[in-house]
Amino acid sequence: MRDVTVETMIAHAQRSVRRYGFAGTATRVVALAGRSISHALYLQERHVWYALDLTAPRASVDLPDGYALSRARAADLPLLEQLPTIGGHEAAQRHRAGADLWLVRAGERPAFACWVFRDRTPVLAAPRGWLPLPAATVCLEDSVTAPAHRGRGLAAGAWSAIADHLARDGVTTVITKVAEDNTPSRRAVEKIGFEPTALMTLTRLALRSHVDVYPYRDNALFAFLAALLTR
Ligand SMILES: CC(C)(COP(=O)(O)OP(=O)(O)OC[C@H]1O[C@@H](n2cnc3c(N)ncnc32)[C@H](O)[C@@H]1OP(=O)(O)O)[C@@H](O)C(=O)NCCC(=O)NCCS
Secondary structure, eight states: OOOOOHHHHHHHHHHHHHHHHHHHHHHHHHHHHHHHHHHHHEEEEEEEEEEEETTSOOOOOOOOTTOEEEEOOGGGGGGGGGSSSOOHHHHHHHHHTTOEEEEEEETTEEEEEEEEEOSEEEOTTSGGGEEEOOTTEEEEEEEEEOGGGTTSSHHHHHHHHHHHHHHHTTOOEEEEEEETTOHHHHHHHHHTTOEEEEEEEEEEETTEEEEEEEESSOSHHHHHHHHHHOO
């Protein structure tokens, strides 16, 4: 979710009026409100849960030349404004709560970002929006490559190096969920050995949510996801 502070709303409104005029802005506001209401009334999502076993041998993918990976400090968070990803307010909250932000830079500019959650991870389909994580398991979230840097294997190179860091920290499993129709992301995670574990469907009808979890692998992780998410 993007920032919704008064300042950002005013800045968005001013930009919109400059770009679309008053009448155009009013039409867009009505359309966006309609979309939010219709999402609250009806929503259907299909995600594939993937898992990467850090205790098994795995493919090692190098970052292309000219890129450097590091774990972000609080002072690095404003760099996210240069990527199509979550807003600064949510990023600061996540960072304060202990989630790790990893950044790949090309010189001074960010080219890729992703988050690693420990203990619990945000999942729209989960009760109260959070999925508690099993011991020694982390969740990879909100990976994004800047559009100008896509297709160069940046995501796989970054995840591969992050997986090495996590394995050294004693993590045994990395999970991540990808929209079923997000082909670029599914191809990227599969490059470093993430395996599809479960298909999760969320249907929201008139504020009631229904979640189903189907196995790709009938293993402990599938059983865990099915037990916590099915409702
Ligand atoms: C998913 C994403 C992070 C992959 O990053 P990446 O660094 O481009 O990854 P790769 O270079 O390994 O490319 C992965 C796939 O993207 C597609 N791709 C290739 N060039 C591309 C380009 N110029 N633009 C968009 N997609 C491209 C291809 O399907 C490629 O698979 P292939 O190498 O087997 O052909 C990136 O596409 C992205 O930021 N997408 C928008 C946000 C998103 O969907 N995040 C994932 C949430 S789960």
